[in-house]
Amino acid sequence: MTRGLSLWLDALRVAATLIVVFSHVAYARFTRGDYQFARDLNIGSDAVIVFFVISGLVIAFAAERDKTLGTYTFNRVTRLLSVLLPALVLTFVLDQIGRPMDASAYPDRFYQPLPLWEMLARGLTMSNEWGLFERVRLGTNGPLWSLSYEAAFYVLFGVAVFMSGLRRGVLLAGLAIVFGPRILLLMPAWLMGVAVWHFVKSGGAARMGTEPARLLAWGGPLAYVLCQAMNVPDTLAQLTADAFAPGHYRFVLVFSDEFVWNNVIGLFTALHVIGMARLVQGYQGSHPHLRWWAGASFSIYVVHYPVLHLIDAAFPAETLARDALLFFGSVGAGLVFAQIFERPIAGVRAAARAIAGRAGLSGRPRNQRHPQATLLPEMPAPRQ
Template identity: 50%
Template structure:
């Protein structure tokens, strides 16, 4: 992967994380409806699809570098759990404080009380949305963790497909698919598009893409996303999905994948964008010493923390910040960012250090640092 393309992926990842934050801040209960157009545009949900495509690309790249299932699994697990474990415990603490201040800040549908044992079991196994043998749950106020249930299933299925063979591969893939359930599988094609992007941009044929075509894809795909959204295509596809599932309620069946048709189209456009960007950024003159590049890397380096910690932080602040506070929205945003990036400094950015410690404790060679 070229340095320029990697930097672009970091920029998109950071923008997607902020889109999720702003999309959730736009809820009426947080900011009074002043930014509700962001809810109407559903930018938070769309940003998660962008994450899925980038995730598929990065994991396909990392799998090639890891070389075997053991290293692949170690790198995926350490990347996720060094962040998710403290995030789960902080969610429990934040929710405990906030619900004691006022339950009005924790309305039905945005908060689910679970026993701490169920909370930790479903959280630490990343299965709040695995439906094969369990009911879906929301981990307190931390709704965004739903997407990690999806990611875990994709990581496992992809790892088994790449590194195993024969009956064992088929059985394990089928088992994960069954346990994950239909909603998670419905969005897996969007994730796999990222894998296909990596196969394309890393192949010898990638250089054959002409600059006019690359520019057309790089610019045209995002323009098409906005134009299609503006034209109401997302709503039309949702209506088509509703008719396809009638008389059943498609929202109940698909849960977080209820926009599967629009999400799939969005993923295709995102994949085309990245295919176009790759050769253009390979020829760019970015350098790690440049200020903008450093800023992008820094923001992207805290994007996972921003994603998993912003919602319980917003909920706690909604319960505790006085509404009469001058510049309330800025305080809400500023404190949330401070909490999330402070969390990143403690748990996300020191990943290599944690891997070295774990390697020392287990007396095994440190794995290749990877996403």
């Protein structure tokens, strides 16, 4: 992973996070419909697919660094739970504060009351969107749906890479049943990120000429804009609706309702990252401010929505000043949260190893090195 590519992925992560926040602020119930274009274009959902591609790339890179299933599992679990646990508690607390202020700020579509024990049980297992279980919304924190997908991707990838033979096949089949088809429909976008990492690692990006790299780097975003201008997402959604008729496809697919378009976005993102990997391969800048923002992107994502609801309940008068408060207040809350919970990940992992050591468990598993992954593509998947 070159410094240039790492920085660019950070920039994409920050941009995608802020787009998600803005797309939620743009709901008419928050801001009168003044920013309805963001809802009409559904840019927040599209930004989540950018997250998936980045995640696939980074996790593929991290798995090679981790080398063992135990280390891979430890790093993924501590990364997720160190942020998710306090985010769930914060969501519950903010919902309990805000709903008595103004119940209309917590409409049924966007709020599902759960006792704290159930919110933690479903949230910490990240099973709230898995097909084998009943779907639930974790209070007001709707964006946590994507963590159900991410966790499933991590598990499937870990099994595919670190296991082999019959055990791998049986586990993958069983897990596919547990996670359900909705999860699997968006996994191609995540695997495109894995494919990008293998392409970059093998020197494919470095061997590209400057002009082809520029074509990919600019072509991905421009193709996305062109598709939006030509109403491609709506066309694909109609085709999906026809395929599921007479049933309602959104009721069946929920957050995977645009899976065809989402995987097209994954392809555009993958091609863009490949081009940028070549263009920034020699870059040696540091940009600590960008790193700082990227280090809070996860926190902003997991806490901004309950904060939006609380602001909506506490400040019902709809003004431009409140619009700014909704956006900057929710982002600011995420920055504070990150300072407390996300940035000290090294200390969290050290403490977890110490506790495991006292319990007689190994904090650094001694599994054999995993074999070279053979199920994962070495080149980006071609556009169908």
